Amino acid sequence: MLKHAISRTAWLFGALLLIGLLAACAGQPAPAPTTVPVAEAPTQPPPTAAPTATQAPTQAPPTATLAPTTAPLSSADNCVKCHTDQETLQQLAKAEEPTEKLSEGEG
Amino acid sequence: MPPVEAWEKVYVDPEKFVQNDPHAKVANCIQCHGGQGGSDDMAVAHKGVVTDPTANAESATKLCGTCHADITKAQVKSLHFDSHGYDTIISQRLGDAPASHAAWEQAKANHCSSCHTSCGQCHVSQPTSVGGGLISGHQFKKVQAFTRTCTGCHGSRVNDEYTGRNEGIPADVHWTKAGMACFKCHTGQELHGMGEAGNQTERYDGKPAPACLDCHPNAAPGQGQIMQHNIHGDKLACQVCHSVANKSCYSCHVQTNEKGQPFYKIEPSVITFKIGLNPKKSADRPWNYVVLRHVPIDPTNFDFYGKDVLAKFDALPTWKYATPHNIQRITPQNKTCDACHGNEQLFLSEKDLKPYEVKANQSVIPTRIPPKVGQ
Secondary structure (H helix, E strand, O other), X not given: OHHHHHHHHHHHHHHHHHHHHHHHHHHOXXXXXXXXXXXXXXXXXXXXXXXXXXXXXXXXXXXXXXXXXXXXXXXXXXXXXXXXXXXXXXXXXXXXXXXXXXXXXXX | OOOOOHHHHOOOOHHHHHHOOOHHHHOOHHHHHOOOOOOOOHHHHOXXXXXXXXXXXXXXXXXXXXXXXXXXHHHOOOHHHHOHHHHHHHOOOOOOOHHHHHHHHHHHHHHHHHHOOOOHXXXXXXXXXXXXXXXXXXXXXXOOOOOOOHHHHOHHHHHHHHOOOOOOOOOOHHHHOOOOOHXXXXXXXXXXXXXXXXXXXXXXXOOOOOOHHHHOHXXXXXXXXXXXXXXXXXXXXXXXXXXXXXXXXXXXXEEEOOOOOEEEEEOOOEEEOEEEEOOOOOOOOOOOEEEEEEOOOOOOOOHHHOOOOOOOHHHOOOEEEEOOOOOOOOOOOOOOHHHOOOOHHHEOOHHHOOHHHOHHHHHHOOOOOOOOOOO
C-alpha cells in the first residue's frame, strides 16, 4: 500500500515538473534570426587575369617583393590620373622638335 | 614604321594596364620611373623621371629581375642588351696603339650604343632608336608586334628582305606563305641570350640558331628524297640555294657636328647576291660555301676619331657571312644545275672588290668555281 502511494506521488511530481518547464519555455520570446551579410554588387567587373591583348602578356610574377602596400598605385595617383586622361595628354604632350637630319643614307 | 602621336607615346591605358596588367599590381609608377608623387604640377611631378627604367643592367636587374630573375640575368649580358658583337668584330681590326682603342670607345659611345635594347624597349615601348613611345598603353606583352619592335632596329636589311620591300625581289616564303613573325624562329631563349646564346661573342657564334633543319629535318643530307640535298651534303649552307639578292652596304663614316651631335654618312646600298667561302667554318657551321654580304666597313670609317684607328683592317673580310631573310623554294640559282655551276657572276671574285679590300677578302674568294655539269 505504502509502496503504491510513494510511486503515485513521484509520478505526480514528475508530471508537474514537466508541465512547469513547458510553460516556462512557451513564455520566452522567439530567438532573433542571425544577420547574414549580403554581398554588395560590384561596381566594376573584376579584373580578368589576362589583359585583353592580341598577344599573351608576360607571365604574372608569382611573388613580388616590389609590392610595398595593398594599394600600390596610391602614391602615384597623380601619374595615373594624368597619363590615363587622353584629352589632357593631347593638350599637354608636345611633339619632339625634329632634330636636324645630319645623317645621310640607310641606317 | 608608322609614326606615333606625342600623346599616345605616353598614354597609359586604364583598362589594359592599370586594371589588368599584373605589373601594375606589384609596383607603382614612381617605383620604376622615379618622379615626384603627390603633385599636380607637371614639372614637379616629372622631376627625376626616367622614361626607360630598364636601360641599364643595374636597374633592369633590380626591377625586372625581382620576378624574372633567370631571363634578366642572361639578358643584361646578351648581344641585344650591350651590343658586344660590335666590340668582337671591330676590335679585331683596331691597331695596337692605345689611341686606336680609345678612339673606338668614343665612336662606339657616340654611334653604336644607342642600338642596344632594354627590357622595356621590346615588351612595353618602341625602341628608342626609332623614337620610342608606348605601344599598347603601357601594357607589358610577352610578344609585341614585331613591326613595332624588331623591325624598328632590324629594318633596312632584315625587314626589307623579309617583307619584300626591295624592288623586284620577292618576300621571304615564311612571310608570304605562313605569315611568320620573327618570334616563330627566334625564340625568347635566343633573344634574351639564354643557354648557348649566352656564350655568343657575335651573332654567328656557335650553332646556327635558329637552324633551318630545326623545322625541316628532312632537308638534311641523307634524310629525305630531294636529290640536291643529298648530293650537296654539308658543302652548302641552305641560303646558297634558297636565298636571293640582298642588300650590301658600303663605307659608313661617323662623326659629330660642332654641337657634339653624332651622325653618319653611308654610301647608297647595293643589291647583290654573292656566294663565297665560309669565313665561319666550324663543326657547327661546316659548309664550304655560304652567302656573303658586304658590311659598311672601310679603312677610314673612324678617321674623325683618330688616325689609323683600323690599322688592322685586313684582319677580317669585308664580305661577311650572311643569312638573308628572303628564302624561296625556287631561286634563280637553283632552277637548274648550271644556273649555279659555272656561273661566275654568282661567286665573289676580285672584280667585285674595291682596291682597299682586296687583301681582306682573300680568304672568302673561291679559288675555283664548281664546273658546269650540263644540266
